Amino acid sequence: MQRFLNNPDDVVDETVAGFAAAHSDMLHVSADNPRVVLSNWAGTAGRVGVVTGGGSGHEPAFLGYAGRNMLDAVAVGEIFSSPTAKTFHDAIRAADGGAGVAVLYGNYAGDNMNVKMARKMAAKEDIAVETVVANDDVCSAPLSEREKRRGVAGEIFMWKVGCAAAAEGADLAGVIAAAQKAIDQSRSVGVGLAPCTLPQVGHPNFQIEPGKMEVGIGHHGEPGVRVEALPSANDVADDMVRLVLDDHDLPAGTEVAVLVSGLGATPINELYILYARMAQQIEARGLRIWKPYVGNFFTSLDMVGATLTVLALDDELKRLLALDATCPAM
Amino acid sequence: MQAIANEGAATLIHEIAAVIVENKAWLSEIDGKIGDGDHGINMAKGFGRASERIDAGDTLSSAMQTLSDVLMSEIGGSMGPLYGMMFQDMADSLGAAPQIDAAAFGAMMRAGLDGVLDIGAAKPGDKTLLDALVPALDAYDATLTETGDFASALAAMRDAAQAGRDRTENMIARVGRSSRLGERSRGVLDAGASSCALILEGFANGIAVRLKSA
Numbered sequence: 001m002q003r004f005l006n007n008p009d010d011v012v013d014e015t016v017a018g019f020a021a022a023h024s025d026m027l028h029v030s031a032d033n034p035r036v037v038l039s040n041w042a043g044t045a046g047r048v049g050v051v052t053g054g055g056s057g058h059e060p061a062f063l064g065y066a067g068r069n070m071l072d073a074v075a076v077g078e079i080f081s082s083p084t085a086k087t088f089h090d091a092i093r094a095a096d097g098g099a100g101v102a103v104l105y106g107n108y109a110g111d112n113m114n115v116k117m118a119r120k121m122a123a124k125e126d127i128a129v130e131t132v133v134a135n136d137d138v139c140s141a142p143l144s145e146r147e148k149r150r151g152v153a154g155e156i157f158m159w160k161v162g163c164a165a166a167a168e169g170a171d172l173a174g175v176i177a178a179a180q181k182a183i184d185q186s187r188s189v190g191v192g193l194a195p196c197t198l199p200q201v202g203h204p205n206f207q208i209e210p211g212k213m214e215v216g217i218g219h220h221g222e223p224g225v226r227v228e229a230l231p232s233a234n235d236v237a238d239d240m241v242r243l244v245l246d247d248h249d250l251p252a253g254t255e256v257a258v259l260v261s262g263l264g265a266t267p268i269n270e271l272y273i274l275y276a277r278m279a280q281q282i283e284a285r286g287l288r289i290w291k292p293y294v295g296n297f298f299t300s301l302d303m304v305g306a307t308l309t310v311l312a313l314d315d316e317l318k319r320l321l322a323l324d325a326t327c328p329a330m
Numbered sequence: 331m332q333a334i335a336n337e338g339a340a341t342l343i344h345e346i347a348a349v350i351v352e353n354k355a356w357l358s359e360i361d362g363k364i365g366d367g368d369h370g371i372n373m374a375k376g377f378g379r380a381s382e383r384i385d386a387g388d389t390l391s392s393a394m395q396t397l398s399d400v401l402m403s404e405i406g407g408s409m410g411p412l413y414g415m416m417f418q419d420m421a422d423s424l425g426a427a428p429q430i431d432a433a434a435f436g437a438m439m440r441a442g443l444d445g446v447l448d449i450g451a452a453k454p455g456d457k458t459l460l461d462a463l464v465p466a467l468d469a470y471d472a473t474l475t476e477t478g479d480f481a482s483a484l485a486a487m488r489d490a491a492q493a494g495r496d497r498t499e500n501m502i503a504r505v506g507r508s509s510r511l512g513e514r515s516r517g518v519l520d521a522g523a524s525s526c527a528l529i530l531e532g533f534a535n536g537i538a539v540r541l542k543s544a
Contacts, residue, residue, distance in 0.1 A: 055407075077406050080366050084406035085414075109506040110408035113449050117402070117411055140510060201358070201367045220366055222510040 001202055003163035003302075008199040010017040012056045012078055019063050023328045026067040033090040035076040035083060038062040039327075042072040042094055048166040048175045049073065049095025051103045052159060053088050054111060055080040058219060059199070060329035061298040067327030070166040079198050079301070080220050082110030088118035092129060100128035100172035104162050104179050107135045108152025108192060111186060113324060129170055131181040134158050136186040136309065138247040139216025139225045152219055153261050153298040153309045154186030156330070157321070158315035164320035178320060185312040190224070191236060192217035196264065219263075219300050235271065237277035240308040245285055250312050252286030255320060257293070259309040266306055271295065274306055278315050282310070332480050333431035334540045335426065338395035340384050343411070347381035347397075348531035350374055353528060361521035364508040369409065369521040376405040376413075389428065394421035400402035408506060410524065411449050412459065419445030437488075439467050456504035457515065459522035466491035466530050481538050488534035495519060495527040 006014065016037060020029045020313045030036035043049065047300055051074025054062045063074045072095035077082035083091075092101045099121070104282025105111050112133070119129045133150025141148035151158075162179030170178065192214040195204035206221040208214050213236065230236075250256070264266065275294045281291060298307065311317070350357075351374045358370030380400040394417045402414035423441035427434050443463055454460040454465075457528045469490035474483035498520035503509045508520075 076431065077366070078372070080409075081368060081407035083524065084403055086403040086409055087406065109451065110406065110411070112451070113411040114406060117415075154441060198366060198368065200371055201362065204363075205362050205367045218510060220507060222507060223512075223514065 001197060001199075003199060005199055008202075012076065015056060015059065016063065016076055019328065026062070030073075030090060030093070030094055032211050033087055035087045036091045036094060037074045037076060039066040039068065039070060039072050040092050043097045045090055045097045046099055047097045048099045048170065048172050049092070049101040050159070050163045050166050050175065051075065051088070051091045051095045051101055052105050052155070053077065053083045053091060053115075054106060054108070055082060056299055057301045059197075060296070061155070064094035064329030065156065065327050067325065069323060069325035070163045070327040079200065082108065082114050085114040085117035085121065088114050089121040092118060092122045092127060093125070096127050100130065102156050102162055102166070102172060102175045102179060103129060103131045104155070105131070105133060107133045107147075107149060107153055116154055128172055130176045132158060132162070132176055132183060134183045136183055136188040137218065138187050138189050138243055140218060140222065142316050150218055150222070151183070152188045152190060153259055153307045154183055154188045154230060154311070156259060156297055157186050157257065157309065157311045158183040160325070160330075161221070161317060161320040164323035164325065167323060167325070168320075169176050178316070182311065182317060182320075185317065186309055187244045187248045188307055188309040189215075189240050189308060190217045190219070190223065190263065190305060190307040191215050192224070192263065192303055193241060194265070194303035195221055196303035198301070216243070217305060219298070221300070221303070233269055233273045234277045237274045238281055240274075241278050241281040244308055244310050245282070245287075248310065248312065250287060253288065254311045255288045255318070256282065256289040257291045257311040257313060258282060258289055258299060259311075261294040261295065261297040261307045261309075262299060263303035263305040263307065264296070265302040265304045268295065271306055274308075278308060291321060293330065332535060333429040336386055336389040336391060336427055336430055339390035339430065339540070340388035340410035341386050342379050342533065342536045343384055343393040343397055344386065346529055347377035347405040347537050348376040349528050349532050350525065357521055357525055360519050360524055363518040364503065364511055364515045365521060366507065368407075369525065370405055372405050372409055373525050376401045376410065390423045391421050391426070394418075394424070409525075412446055412519055412522070415449045416442040430537075431485060432474055435480070436467075436483075437473060438468060439470065443467055445500065450505075452505045455501065457498050457501040457508070457520045457523070458505060459520070459526035460522040461498050461501065461520065462491045462494040462526040462530065463542070465494040468500075481541055482533040484538055488531045491530040495523040498523045
């Protein structure tokens with residue numbers, strides 16, 4: 001393993017410390033819980049608080065999306081492992097400004113359980129909590145079972161839109177409705193070219209044979225829909241656009257936001273190679289790209305691969321996406 | 331004797347924690363085949379930390395409460411809440427009972443199972459810890475009804491847990507991360523069922539030894 005490590009047991013604490021040191025103008029670590037990262041604007045009185053959380057190893061997600069008019073509090077878990085119920089609860093408390101808290105998170109077994117318990121704990125303190133569970137990954141279950149799908153990079157749109165609604169002064173129901181609309185209108189797909197290694201384990205926990213590509217891979221290496229010989233970048237881009245848009249029947253003329261993220265060990269230039277072709281293909285389908293994002297927005301340690309997310313926009317989503325915000329990740 | 335004292339039975343959790351820590355690498359290896367390979371690491375961390383905070387003179391109830399607190403507040407993932415709820419409800423069920431007899435132990439384990447069912451989304455056959463726990467408790471109840479003997483029921487529980495764990499090898503995972511593997515999840519033991527069988531074996535053997543010497 002050629003990695004920058006001290007003690008593998010300390011990677012999460014050291015990652016959090018680095019974010020706090022580098023971005024002290026936007027976020028800090030909670031004094032009550034070292035696994036809660038707070039926006040410097042968290043807990044603004046009268047504003048709905050917005051919280052997320054998840055396992056580490058996806059940086060800049062999740063903590064890099066805390067900031068001004070962005071997430072108020074982020075619960076940080078071990079590598080690829082849900083934060084504890086207590087940590088979610090502490091994040092909820094810190095985010096609460098008296099108008100309730102929206103917890104916007106991804107559909108994973110551990111996160112579902114820990115958020116459920118944290119919500120019960122918050123209810124005892126009369127903090128109103130509502131949730132939106134992201135399920136944008138088209139290859140993780142059929143469309144007919146959308147509730148089983150995982151949340152992936154579409155979560156970024158869900159956060160941005162939900163946080164902007166809170167910043168505009170929406171009440172808890174309004175924030176939840178906006179975030180729900182953003183994830184409902186998002187579809188994502190991932191492809192993996194090489195696996196990732198958990199620092200504490202020291203070897204890859206799944207395999208992708210050299211020369212192969214896993215289409216539909218999840219953010220922790222969950223298997224996709226097929227493994228095939230790695231074709232040209234253009235063919236990969238075409239395949240990804242097809243998987244996303246075949247799942248989401250959008251009328252010609254629809255404006256979309258497009259997000260291409262690397263999974264950690266893919267060179268940025270290759271993301272742009274993919275994007276060039278994807279943009280062409282998306283427009284060839286009659287859609288209009290209103291805003292593209294290309295970069296490492298939601299990674300999986302050192303996995304080689306990329307994800308594509310397409311969000312179908314309306315005037316409300318465009319206004320909320322465009323609302324001024326600052327955070328380390330975007 | 332057909333009962334052990336609650337007070338001082340905290341050492342049962344010390345013994346179970348020691349077994350979990352000993353099996354850290356094995357549990358991670360099983361998990362790594364269809365999961366992310368951290369089950370042993372997280373279990374050993376949680377049980378190990380809890381064990382250090384449990385005094386040998388404590389009651390089993392209080393030891394299980396400490397274990398639950400550590401799992402829920404420091405471990406996270408899926409196993410933190412699942413085992414956390416299980417031990418929380420087991421601790422609540424046993425409460426201040428001075429003696430742990432066969433009925434109290436059976437009720438305690440059923441409460442733990444209910445806790446797991448309440449927080450999780452799995453059912454038996456989904457390749458989870460339930461596939462060790464449910465048949466083990468059924469065997470415990472059946473043997474107790476048949477023989478009226480605590481020690482025999484504990485042995486039946488332990489054996490059924492191990493058999494249940496072994497049956498997970500041929501199951502397809504239906505919940506959690508490994509469920510995305512579908513058919514590819516067959517042929518490997520479930521890590522949760524494996525750690526659950528270790529826990530039940532720890533209770534069965536530990537209580538049996540105490541019954542003999544009581």
